[in-house]
Every structure is written in C-alpha cells, then in structure tokens.
Amino acid sequence: xxxVSQTPKxxxxxxxxxxxIKCEQNLGHDTMYWYKQxxxxxxxxxxxxxxxxxxxxxxxxxRFSPKSPDKAHLNLHINSLELGDSAVYFCASSLTDxxxxxxxxxxxxxx
Amino acid sequence: GENVEQHPSxxxxxxxxxxxxxxxxxxxxxxxxxxxxxxxGKRPQLIIDIRSNVGEKKxxxxxxxxxxxxxxxxxxxTETQPEDSAVYFCAASKTSxGKLTFGQGTILxxxx
Numbered sequence: 357x358x359x360v361s362q363t364p365k366x367x368x369x370x371x372x373x374x375x376x377i378k379c380e381q382n383l384g385h386d387t388m389y390w391y392k393q394x395x396x397x398x399x400x401x402x403x404x405x406x407x408x409x410x411x412x413x414x415x416x417x418x419r420f421s422p423k424s425p426d427k428a429h430l431n432l433h434i435n436s437l438e439l440g441d442s443a444v445y446f447c448a449s450s451l452t453d454x455x456x457x458x459x460x461x462x463x464x465x466x467x
Numbered sequence: 468g469e470n471v472e473q474h475p476s477x478x479x480x481x482x483x484x485x486x487x488x489x490x491x492x493x494x495x496x497x498x499x500x501x502x503x504x505x506x507x508g509k510r511p512q513l514i515i516d517i518r519s520n521v522g523e524k525k526x527x528x529x530x531x532x533x534x535x536x537x538x539x540x541x542x543x544x545t546e547t548q549p550e551d552s553a554v555y556f557c558a559a560s561k562t563s564x565g566k567l568t569f570g571q572g573t574i575l576x577x578x579x
Contacts, residue, residue: 387565397554399511399569412566446510450565455501458510 359383360459362447368465369437376433377462379447387411388430389448389456390422399446405430406452434464442466469494471559473570481578486547488573490557491539497559500533500540501567505554514555515542547577 360381369375381388389412390402404412405424419435430447447459470493480486492500501516517524517531517540524531528547533540544551554574558567 389565397505397572399556399572401566401568404566452565454565455513455516456565456567458512460510 360447360449360457362459362462364462365460366463368467370467371437371439373437374433374435375437375464376431377445379430379432379459381428381449381457383449383457385449385451385457386427387450387452388424390430390432391446391448393444393446393461395443437466439466469497469559469568471557471568471570473557473573475573476571477574477576479576479578480547482547482549484547486544486551486575488542488555488557488575489539490541490570492559493538494559494561495538496561499560499565500531501558502531502542503556503558505556507553511556549577549579551575552577
C-alpha cells in the first residue's frame with residue numbers, strides 16, 4: 357500500500373516520560389510535516405522538513421524534537437511529557453506545494 | 468502570520484439539502500486553499516482544493532469558490548447524504564513548502 361504510516365497508533369504514558377512517534381511515507385514525497393490536533397479538534401502545524409532539512413518550526417516547546425533520517429521518514433521525540441501534550445499527532449507528507457496526505461494519527465495520552 | 472477563520476462551527480441539515488461552510492483568511496499572499504474532511508477517529512482527507520488563479524472549482528456534489536479581493540472562500544455541498552457527516556476543515560497556505568494554516572473546523576451533521 358502506498359501511504360503515510362505512523363507508529364504507534366496509541367500511546368499512554370506517565371508525566372515526565374520521554375516518548376517517540378515514528379512516521380514513514382512511501383509516496384516519494386519530499387516534504388513531511390507534524391501536526392497536533394487538540395481536544396477541540398484544532399489542527400496546528402508543528403514542524404516541516406523538506407529533503408531532510410527543517411523548514412518550519414512553529415512555536416513548539418523545545419521538549420519536542422523532530423528528526424528526519426531520510427526523505428521517507430520523520431520521527432518526533434518528546435521529552436519530559438506534560439498533561440497538556442495529550443493530543444492526536446498527525447504526520448503528513450507532500451510534494452512541495454501540493455496536496456498533503458495525512459497519516460492515521462497517534463493518540464497520545466499523558467497521565 | 469496567516470489567520471483562518473471558519474464558520475459555522477456546527478451545521479445540521481436534512482438529507483438532500485445543501486450545506487455551505489465559509490472561511491476567511493488574513494494573508495493576501497496565500498494562494499492555495501484546500502478543504503479536508505475528517506470522519507470520527509480518522510485522518511483528515513483532502514476533498515477539494517483551489518488555487519488563487521481560479522474563482523470556482525467543482526467536483527460532483529462539491530464546489531469551492533474563492534474571492535481573493537474579500538479574502539474568503541467557501542465550500543458548497545449539494546444533495547447532502549448521511550455519509551457527508553464529518554468535521555470539515557478549510558486551510559490556507561502560501562506557495563513555498565505548503566505550510567497549512569487550518570480553520571477551526573465545522574461539524575456537519577446530515578440527518579436522514
């Protein structure tokens with residue numbers, strides 16, 4: 357299947373822990389994104405990478421660190437998790453300036 | 468930065484009626500305006516998009532109109548069906564690197 361995939365689908369963890377979410381796309385896209393969708397369904401961009409280069413870094417706490425080992429992968433590492441980090445995190449990919457395809461999302465719950 | 472306002476936040480219609488969702492944007496440099504549909508527990512999926520060199524675009528029961536002067540764009544769904552029930556998001560971006568700024572979303576409910 358050609359798609360954007362994310363792992364894990366669900367993540368439940370305690371405050372203060374460190375966790376990672378992985379994203380992979382096999383669509384041959386050159387740009388990948390991380391979005392956060394909060395409890396009110398608001399979608400907000402966090403980061404974007406184009407050809408492994410960070411090009412968008414919104415006002416996100418530096419506890420969040422994206423890493424793109426290659427064009428097909430964009431991972432998100434979160435340190436010292438807080439209650440307010442609970443949300444659904446979506447990875448997306450696109451060819452530059454074209455339709456963005458979203459992954460299935462990772463529901464993060466911080467207890 | 469760009470700000471996108473979307474209205475209404477909820478919309479309830481009877482099957483077969485039309486539904487209209489409106490968005491305004493603040494940055495006159497924005498030139499790409501997609502609409503995404505998100506069903507409960509699913510990912511957002513593009514349903515239609517429009518670029519600033521076009522005033523209207525149709526795809527079967529869905530149409531989008533863009534007024535660049537007024538900086539607003541709208542989604543029109545005709546002959547609504549229960550499976551159209553979902554959250555709809557508008558978004559706007561400038562050309563480079565596709566940074567999308569989303570509206571707040573509209574919960575559309577189509578009653579059989």
